Amino acid sequence: MPDIREENKDIINCVLESMQGFVVTDLDGKIIFLNDRYADILQVDRHEVIGKDVIDVIPGTRMHIVARTGREEMGSLFKLKNGESVLVNRIPVRKNGKIIGVAAFGSLSMLDEMSTVATIQKIGHLSQELNQYKSELNKLRGAKYSLDQIIGNSPNLIKMKELIKKVAQTKSTVLITGETGTGKELVAHAIHQLSTRSHHSFGRLNCAAIPNDLLESELFGYEEGAFTGAKKGGKIGKFELANCGTLLLDEINQMPLYFQSKLLRVIQEKEIERVGGNKPIDIDVRLIFTTNRNLLDMVHQDSFREDLYYRINVMSIEVPPLRTRVDDIPFLVEHFISKINKELGLNITGIDDKVIELFQTYYWPGNIREMENTIERAANLALQGKLTLELFEHFLLRKEKERSRNENEICLETVRFKAEKETIIRVLAQTNANVSMAAKLLKINRSVLYEKIKKYDIRTM
Known part of the structure; x- marks a missing residue:
């Protein structure tokens, strides 16, 4: 009697x-399986390619992307190595709900019939139109900058770029810190562009630019008639637009x-409620925050919620100030001259080496933004040619x-530090090194006092 299982195989x-x-x-x-017909098209030995990276064997494939996102791709137009086009389906393979691999197969064979050719051409045309519309939409609501536009190759910048690549692959909230003008928003754009959310909206809101009484309606939106002057039909907020x-x-x-x-609740519950509404709206938004101030200091000063701080500071990226990456200045100058020529229609051909040397010895309190404005001012005076000293x-x-x-600040700071250190030593002596009692006498938080003891290297025993 024949083995039924073998027949099924x-x-x-x-x-x-x-x-x-x-x-x-x-x-x-x-690759763990490749059928003979596809091996013939690829002109490879099916047994030799087992274990090789699929992108090395099938140029242009998106199977590795499907494995990462878990989203199937049905009916994608794909050009084979022999020049023929087919419609390809890519499906994630799951076991117990977990992705273990990806299968891809053609849904239209390579026939010469006019109907098949016409179908593929039509799909190709529609695909081009769709890409065009996506491109226009991204210009309106997408990120403008990519990782390539973070100029420089100094060690601390290279380290930051590597961190951006890693952070982009996660869904966690990100806190970007750094001084004014260092390019924190540019980092946020790059994270979005490298993420799996890059084909969705990138929303922005400057918390300092919106009056407090409008902040809720800007972020959450509002229902019709929610308040005097509300638009007919209501308004969608930033959270929904960035869903x-x-x-x-x-x-x-x-x-x-x-x-x-209210923001803390949104992060925890992943839902919002429009102003004037009574129905919660589920959202799936990755949040990125920037700050030019030390939020932990603000927590100690009771001007920022401690629970919110730890919620948003899951992944943190510190953007280095320009003075710590002076080797990047020549590259930045070249970049800004090219940008200014394009935007203002000027013909600046370069910059004097003495100016570069001058730039590399300056403190740059306004960082990259200050340097760009400095170069633009000189370019407007020159209009063309080389920028001289x-x-x-x-x-x-x-x-x-x-x-x-x-x-002057250094002198004042030295005096202040000395006085502060002497005061802390005196109060600790009065309280027999009781930090809690000393903090009460000094009228500061105990954690702040511990930081100052460490900062000034004060011995408490």
Whole structure:
């Protein structure tokens, strides 16, 4: 009596081999099965490619992307190595709800009939139109900048770029810190562009630019008739507009305390409620925050909620100030000259080496934004040719004032530090090194006092 299981195996193998193209990969994108017909088209030995990366064997495939996102792709137009086009389905393979691999197969065979050719051409045309519309939509509501537009290759910048790549692959909230003008928003754009949400909206809201009484309606939206002057039909807020995408809340340190609790609830519950509404709306938004202030200091000063701070500071990226990456200045200058020429229609051909040397010795309190404005001012004076030292007279005066101010600040800071250290030592002596009692006498938080003890290297025993 024949083995039924063996007969079934033969039937399955015949089905797989009869398909125009059939390939299976594991979760890492390694090929674990390739049928003979597809191996012939690829001009490879099916046994030799087992275990190889699918992207090395099938150029242009998206199987590794399907493995990462878990989303099937049905009816994608794909050009084979022999020049023929087919419609391909890519399906994640799951076991107990967990993705273990990806299968891809053609849904139209390569026939010469006019109907098949016409169908593929029509799909190709529609695909081009769709890509065009997506491109236009991204210009309106997507991220403008990519990782390539973060200029420089200094060690701390390279380290930051590597961190951006890792952070982009997660869904966690991100806190971007750094001084004014360092390019924190640009980092947020790059995270969105590298993420799986890049084809969805990238929303932005500057917390310092919106009056407190309008903040809730801007973020959550409102229903018709919610308040006097409300638009007919209501308004969709930033959270809904960015659904399935990314929302950047710039200068989160400027968000008022009363609203921080509402934001905390949104992060925890993943739902919002429009102003004047009574129905919760589920949202799937990745949140990115920026700040130019130390939020932990604000927590100690009771001007920022501690529970919100730890909610938003899951992944943190610190953008280095320009003064710590002076080797990047020549590349930044070249980039800004090219940008200014394009935007203003000028013909600046370069910059004097003495100006670069001057730039590399300046403190740059306004960081990259200040440097761009400095170059633009000189370019407007020159209009064309090389930017020489004479064109930066205004900058030289500012540099001298900044030097004098820094010297005065250093003197004052030294006096203040000395007085503060002596006061802490005296109070600790009075309380027999009881930090809690000393903090009460000094009228500061105990954690702040511990930080100052560590800062000034004060021995409490």
